[in-house]
Amino acid sequence: MNLSMSSKMVAMLLAAGLVAGCSSTGETMDDEGYGSDVEAIDQEGGATVYDGTGQEGGVSSSAMTDEERAAAQRKAESEQAAQAALRDVTTFYFDFDTSEIKPEAREVLIAHARYLAENPRAEVRIEGHADERGSKEYNLALGERRANAVERFLIVNGASRGQTETVSYGEEKPAVRGSGENVWAQNRRVELVFD
Amino acid sequence: MTRLVIPMTQEQVPVKSPMRSLVLVCMTMLMLAAGSARAELLIRITEGVESAIPIAVVPFKETGTMPPGDKISSIVRSDLTMSGEFNPLEPEKMLSLPSRQSDVYFRDWRMLGQRYLLVGEVTRRGERLEARYELFDVNREERILGETAAAPASNARSLAHHISDKVYEAITGETGVFSTKLAYVTVTGQGDDIRYRLQVSDIDGKRAKVRLESDEPILSPAWSPDGKTLAYVSFETGKPVIFTHELATGKRQKVADFRGLNSAPAWGPDGKSLLMTLSRDGNAEVYNMDLSTRELTRLTNHWAIDTEGVWDHAGRGIFFTSDRSGGPQIYHMERPGAEARRITFGSRYNARPRPGPDGQYVYHVHQRDNAFLIARTNLNTGEESIVTRTEADESPSLAPNGRMLIYATEQNGDSVLTVVSADGGAAYSLPAAEGEVRDPAWGPVTTR
Structure with missing residues (x-):
């Protein structure tokens, strides 16, 4: 119970962090360039391939005492729970007119990629969205670029091509209605939808 | 699951000029099936232009039963206002309501500061509506447009937009878009x-x-x-x-x-x-x-x-x-x-x-x-x-x-x-x- 509680906490904190990180960029929006993104993700993504400290750590050994074994198991379980908790976050936010994956989204996306790698039958639909500002048709392309960026990140980190599918809704399906940077920040997003 | 509705469509109904050689009118319009209108947008004029051309659109004389809804001349007035290029005179300010050239006293319209004057008459002929109208240059005291056009009575708006197009074209030399x-x-x-x-x-x-x-x-x-x-x-x-x-x-x-x-x-x-x-x-x-x-x-x-x-x-x-x-x-x-x-x-x-x-x-x-x-x-x-x-x-x-x-x-x-x-x-x-x-x-x- 404790574990699931704490894992929920982790997820909530993480979600809060993502949202907070996102809305705080509102004020700096004007200062940010329109930097291209996709190349950076591949390089970074390549370097961030997960390091295998997850559940594989709990290899049992006859030298272990029962207590140690139990501790190791608890540790494995807790790591697994932490991974699952990370995967509670399925929405990732972007700055205006960019498709650059934010640093704080990486750990969660890596958890999703691992899950896909470990569950070859799992499939994910990657939905890209933009805020309402600017041109609808351009926003459709921008939403696609965001979805593609996330797809590439997942694939670089272990998911396989057949497991992913992307679609862009542009500005057509806002998460939150209305205007203002706080609203827009929540609408510039990619959502992962697992079947 | 996607719910998709593709409504039934309608036949196209032409507006015709049945009479004389004046101007051939034959535009096609999509007729509305009765009761199919839904949540029409309401028009709201937010700004006018001071340089807009003053024009008097006199309420058309009506003969026979008119279809319900806006009058032809009101629609024309509203169209011209909408373009931003015209400033139609309110009918309450008119000194007379002529419907043909013989009844027009240009001095009255000059006094009201009008540059153009549109008069006309709408007649119901069975299921059709016929509009005869004339446009005058007030200063020159000249008729610059005269036409008779007709449409099914259910299509009065098409007839009105057609007249607006003709008036707009006669005065500005540009294509009217009120029928679009x-x-x-x-x-x-x-x-x-x-x-x-x-x-x-x-x-x-x-x-x-x-x-x-x-x-x-x-x-x-x-x-x-x-x-x-x-x-x-x-x-x-x-x-x-x-x-x-x-x-x-x-x-x-x-x-x-x-x-x-x-x-x-x-x-x-x-x-x-x-x-x-x-x-x-x-x-x-x-x-x-x-x-x-x-x-x-x-x-x-x-x-x-x-x-x-x-x-x-x-x-x-x-x-x-x-x-x-x-x-x-x-x-x-x-x-x-x-x-x-x-x-x-x-x-x-x-x-x-x-x-x-x-x-x-x-x-x-x-x-x-x-x-x-x-x-x-x-x-x-x-x-x-x-x-x-x-x-x-x-x-x-x-x-x-x-x-x-x-x-x-x-x-x-x-x-x-x-x-x-x-x-x-x-x-x-x-x-x-x-x-x-x-x-x-x-x-x-x-x-x-």
């Missing part, structure tokens, strides 16, 4: 109840007719040059797919359903091809599709987003949006596939080009500080000027005569379509009756 149509998308409800409706109405928002209803987004309607077919993007299959939709028959064709994006359709000048944005080869690029063979020609090739391709006014080259410079900007190719030349520089965000009809300007979405407005760029000087005064503007679409521009925006928190004169002067708005209204596309002038 608007296509747009309304969105009502939320969550499971959300409904997207592709509608077609008169340019004053009247006679709205739902052409497609879906619980998934519909966007980017584009008129074929003959005004008979709309191309648009529909998400009814769960992803963006381009359809063409013949208005008279309701016949739809899925023309682009490739992997990835299928978006931003724009008709070729001959109506036989469609520019579109596809990402089938990796990322968003502009293609041209021959509609008879479905053969695709790729026109752009860049790792950046290339989209919103549209033919230029001459029908030879293509404008499009690309963010190859780091943010979206407008580019032009002298001919399809030629090297792209950047057109806009004045702001970090310029998108969705729409060429003016004379080749002097390209209109587009433009970011200034935190506002998104409609601007136009002079193609000779590169100078950019703001056309709109609202701040969340998108989807500009020009009237076929280039004198007015419609776009989607917000006013006081309301979702509206706003029409401005193309130089940014007068304006009127068509607020959504409920929910949102967006994606306006101004239809062409159809054969008369």
Whole structure:
């Protein structure tokens, strides 16, 4: 119970962090360039391939005492729970007119990629969205670029091509209605939808 | 599960000039099936122009039973006001109400400061409505237009818009667009109840007719040059797919359903091809599709987003949006596939080009500080000027005569379509009756 509680906490904190990180960029929006993104993700993504400290750590050994074994198991379980908790976050936010994956989204996306790698039958639909500002048709392309960026990140980190599918809704399906940077920040997003 | 409704369509009903040799009138209009109008947009004139031409539109004499609804002369008055170029006199201020030349005292109208005078008579003949009207230049005391036109009685608005077109043309020398149509998308409800409706109405928002209803987004309607077919993007299959939709028959064709994006359709000048944005080869690029063979020609090739391709006014080259410079900007190719030349520089965000009809300007979405407005760029000087005064503007679409521009925006928190004169002067708005209204596309002038 404790574990699931704490894992929920982790997820909530993480979600809060993502949202907070996102809305705080509102004020700096004007200062940010329109930097291209996709190349950076591949390089970074390549370097961030997960390091295998997850559940594989709990290899049992006859030298272990029962207590140690139990501790190791608890540790494995807790790591697994932490991974699952990370995967509670399925929405990732972007700055205006960019498709650059934010640093704080990486750990969660890596958890999703691992899950896909470990569950070859799992499939994910990657939905890209933009805020309402600017041109609808351009926003459709921008939403696609965001979805593609996330797809590439997942694939670089272990998911396989057949497991992913992307679609862009542009500005057509806002998460939150209305205007203002706080609203827009929540609408510039990619959502992962697992079947 | 997608719920999709394609309403029944109607026959086309022509408006005819039955009499004499004066002017041949034969425009086709889509007639409204009774009871099919839904949530018409309400017109709201927001700004007039001081230099507008004073014209007196005298209430037409009526003979026989008139159909219910607005009177022909009121519709003409409202049309002329809407254009921003005319300032019709209120009927209460008129000193007399002539209906033919012999009853006109020009001195009275000069005294009222009027430059033009329109008088006429509407007669009911069975199921038809016949309008005889005359337009005078008050200072010269000259008749400059006289015509009789007729339409089915159920089609009084078509008859009125026809008269407005003739008056507008006689005075300004430009094509009137009051008989043209608007296509747009309304969105009502939320969550499971959300409904997207592709509608077609008169340019004053009247006679709205739902052409497609879906619980998934519909966007980017584009008129074929003959005004008979709309191309648009529909998400009814769960992803963006381009359809063409013949208005008279309701016949739809899925023309682009490739992997990835299928978006931003724009008709070729001959109506036989469609520019579109596809990402089938990796990322968003502009293609041209021959509609008879479905053969695709790729026109752009860049790792950046290339989209919103549209033919230029001459029908030879293509404008499009690309963010190859780091943010979206407008580019032009002298001919399809030629090297792209950047057109806009004045702001970090310029998108969705729409060429003016004379080749002097390209209109587009433009970011200034935190506002998104409609601007136009002079193609000779590169100078950019703001056309709109609202701040969340998108989807500009020009009237076929280039004198007015419609776009989607917000006013006081309301979702509206706003029409401005193309130089940014007068304006009127068509607020959504409920929910949102967006994606306006101004239809062409159809054969008369």
